[in-house]
Amino acid sequence: MSQTVDRALSILPLLARGPADLGRVADALGVHKSTALRLLRTLHEHGLVHRQRDQRYRLGARLFALAQEAVEHLDVREIAHPHLVQLNERTGHTVHLAVHEEGEVLYIDKVDSRYPVRMYSRIGRPVAITVAAVAKLLLADLPEPERHALAAKLDYPMYTPRSIPDAAAFLKELATVREQGWATDLGGHEESINCVAAPIRGVDGRVVAAMSLSAPNVVVTAEELLALLPLVRRTADAITRDYCGTTPEEDTA
Structure with missing residues (x-):
């Protein structure tokens, strides 16, 4: 697995424990904020994470829809x-x-x-x-x-x-x-x-x-x-x- 994909996937279990801001995500991944932001933007584009009004990120609705679809099948x-x-x-x-x-x-x-x-x-x-x-x-x-x-x-x-x-x-x-x-x-x-x-x-x-x-x-x-x-x-x-x-x-x- 590439390092980029690994880092992106590591964000999901972090946000499963609750919303987190950019700094917390970057610290958890051990990367610069700019790198964490790129990963979050990519996940956001696919509906897997959502940025709240308080600038914190949470899991996106698309992720839950995918999970439900998987369970049903x-x-x-x-x-x-x-x-x-x-x-x-x-x-x-x-x-x-x-x-x-x-x-x-x-x-x-x-x-x-x-x-x-x-x-x-x-x-x-x-x-x-x-x-x-x-x-x-x-x-x-x-x-x-x-x-x-x-x-x-x-x-x-x-x-x-x-x-x-x-x-x-x-x-x-x-x-x-x-x-x-x-x-x-x-x-x-x-x-x-x-x-x-x-x-x-x-x-x-x-x-x-x-x-x-x-x-x-x-x-x-x-x-x-x-x-x-x-x-x-x-x-x-x-x-x-x-x-x-x-x-x-x-x-x-």
């Missing part, structure tokens, strides 16, 4: 898929990716396990919304009034003795999931199947998708699957970084 499935395959290869278990759309939670990707026992789930099909781990994560992220309204209108089929029986229990489960940042389905939909899940977040911190790792009891116990939860969460975090366009260093800064 992001394909979380395309971004997530290589990570899902890698997790499947490391564990051998089934991996799912799900999103919340129009009141349903749908599987949008799946990588099957290596063993003969296969799960019934299909891409494009809705999940069992009151018990699935991915659904719990997606619904737990909803604002509280929406969570309560949704819980009140759902049916609560008892797929197994471990299924969530009613709205009160469902809201309690969602509160726990929201606080801990991960979810499980330990025999709630099928007694022989266990699942652990983690959220994928967008640039605003909201949950845009959820991924899970599932396996039958005949392959691994629930305790053995839970031991893989840190790996699942790291995978989800890696997808989040790719989806948001950040690096691990930026995440921890």
